[in-house]
Structures are given as C-alpha cells and as structure tokens.
Amino acid sequence: MTAATDPVKLMKQEVGKAAAALVKSGSIVGLGTGSTTAYAIQFIGERLKSGELKDIVGVPTSFQAEVLAKQYGIPLTTLDAIDHIDIAIDGADEVDPHKNLIKGGGAAHTREKVVDYLANQFIVVVDAGKLVDRLGSVFPVPVEVIPMAVTPVMQAIEKLGGKPELRMGVKKAGPVITDQGNMVVDVKFDAIDNPENLEKTLNNIPGVLENGIFVNCADVVLIGEVKDNQPVVRKI
Template identity: 50%
Template structure:
C-alpha cells in the first residue's frame, strides 16, 4: 500500500500542470484525495481554477477545500484531468472503477486531451487484469442477465456488495457494479467495445488510449510514463 509521501509526490507532480484560469477535471480515490488537499492549499493561496468532479465524493472533498466547482454543461472541454487508476499497463491503458465512479470518470476523461494519472508503483502491470477484475456498471434490472452473458464467455462475475450496508453498491448514477475477472485480457480495446455492446451495460472500467501521462510514485522517487 502506498504511503502518504508517495501519494503526495505524484499529487505535486500533477499539480505542476495546473495553471491559473484552467478548468480541470478531478477524479476519485485516495491518491486523488491527496491531490485535492494540495490543490485546495494552492487555491487558498490565490490559484484561480474551476473543477469538474467525477463523483459525489470528489465534489464534497473539493468543496471542503474551497475549490470552485463547475460542470461539463458549462465547460464541455477541459484543460486537463487528474485521476487515479487501479491498474496501468505499459501502453498506459487503465482499469478504473474501484471506487464505483467509472462512468463519470470516463465521461470527464473524454472531455480533455490531457488525462494525467497518478498512482503508486503497485498499480503498474504488464497486462491488464493481473491484480483485479474489470468493473462494469449495469442497469439494476439487467445485472443478472449481464452476469449470465459474461459467464458464458468464461468470465467470473461478482455483484459488488456494499460495505457497512446490506445489498449491492449503488453508483452515483443509481446503477450496480459487477466485478468481472477474465482468464486473460489480450486486447483491451476490443474487450472495451465488446463489453459496451451488451445491453444493460452502461460503461466498463477499461480506459484505453485516454491517458496522456502517468506519474508513478514509490517510497523513494517518481517515475513518468508517457503515451507512445
């Protein structure tokens, strides 16, 4: 697990891209929470930006830090987006959705040409799917049907249960999350399209070709992965 210094290191690196007058997207997760805290410090020191959050969680954290919020309705094109990831391969493809915010995260990520990902070194893998499954957001009435269709393709599928509550996790969009483990992910691009072609699936946690650069932190230093 990443320590606070590692998270702060990558958060500061991402903050170096944020300039006065920008409209930025802000993701969800523990590493991004560190970024939000530092961003709030800079805003209180005079940095003038607007932020589009990807979840209720990040919206609350941004507001608590005094960062002005806006929406994609008002600003459909963003200067940059800072987000985390659950896995990153060497081609900068991602698995996201551990925090169940994958649909809004992908929408916001698509609104910029500069998606910056901040992670610790444990999130870097040779091939997606090595350490976790692919989160899939589904319409509640269709979850069992989608599970059945994916299991027919050889996947192991689990309905994500809530922590501290009975029943499934419910996303900000009112949907359920399936965590889908495939025997092997050879072509993330094809799999992303294939998943979204199944009726009932709203979006999936494969982010292919979206990240511009990834800051990877560990206990001692910082590594930068750039889009080839």
C-alpha cells in the same frame, strides 16, 4: 509510526502534489476519485488559496470529489456549462505498459470516463503497486449495470469467458449502488489480450452503462514509489 512519517502516505501526497503542479491558472480541471487524487485536489486548493493559481473551476467525477473540492475551496462547474476540460487528474487500479487502465475500484468509473476522455490532458496518479504487465492480472474489470439487467448481463459476460460477481457493500447490507443508482459487476478474465475490443464488447451488452477499461486516453502517468523510506515520483 505517525501518519506524518508513514512513507506510503507521504508518497501518495508527493504524487498528488506533482499532479496539482501541472494545473495552470484559467483551466477547467477534471477532479478524479480515490486516495491519491484526493491529495491532488487538496494541493490544487492550497495553490488557489495562496494565490499561485487563479480562475480554476473543477468538474468532479464523484460525490467524493465534489465534497473534497468544496472542502478545499475549488469552485465547481458542470459539463452543461463548459465545452472542454483542460486537464483531468485521476487514479487507476491497474496501468499496463501502453498506459491502458482498469479503473472503478471506487465504483465511479462511468463519470470518470466521461470526464477523463473529454480532457485535453489526462494525468493518471498511482503508486508503483498498480503497474502490471497486462490488464486484468490483479484487478477485475468493473462493469456498471442498470439494476433490472444484472442477471442477463452476468450471463452474457460468462459467455465471453468472464467470471462476474455482483459487488456487495461493506458496512452496508446488499449491493454497492453507484452515484447514478446502478449496480457494479466485477469481472475476472484469465487474460485480456485486447483491452480495446473487450471494452467495446462489454459496453455492447444491453443493460451495461460503462466498464472500467480505459484505452488510449492517459497522457501522463505519475508513479509514486518508496525508495530507502523516501517518496519518489517518476513519470511515464
């Protein structure tokens, strides 16, 4: 099977295209991180190049998003230079029926949270496999921690009933280091009954910068599925 006919890849492209189609000329766009969002960035770039879109600037949430935006010709700005974001497009690792999210599989959740919460409209792009009945069912909660505080933070998380694990690098000796120079602790909870409370509780632990629970911020979730080998996009 070639990449061109891989139904999963095609489905991710269709979700990315659907999100890119929501961007209007003259907007400031938050550019998220991850494989599906990468297609959205590509299609925004293509719409700019064809002249269908004009006067777009992007705010990247990670080094990955920045590199892709430059590759596809999207001009970039920073939060210092703007006073709002019109639309942000980003992925998620889990989405519950209330559109609450767990993000941070790519360790970019701190910058994503800053950008996505600022946006007037936040569009989430996922495949159907990311939908869960309740948060924390499959994916641990990523917590970004300043390096000196890793041990006390992990001890505090255990007292909350979480099972913390320091995220280690792949093809790299030692822990994953975020774009801010911090570490990531992945925390498994048996059940997250109140995501809003847990988000605040985790962020109140000294040494924690931010965690991957996103509540009350997603406006639209675009979900890609493969049905009869064809990509389908639905919206909640």
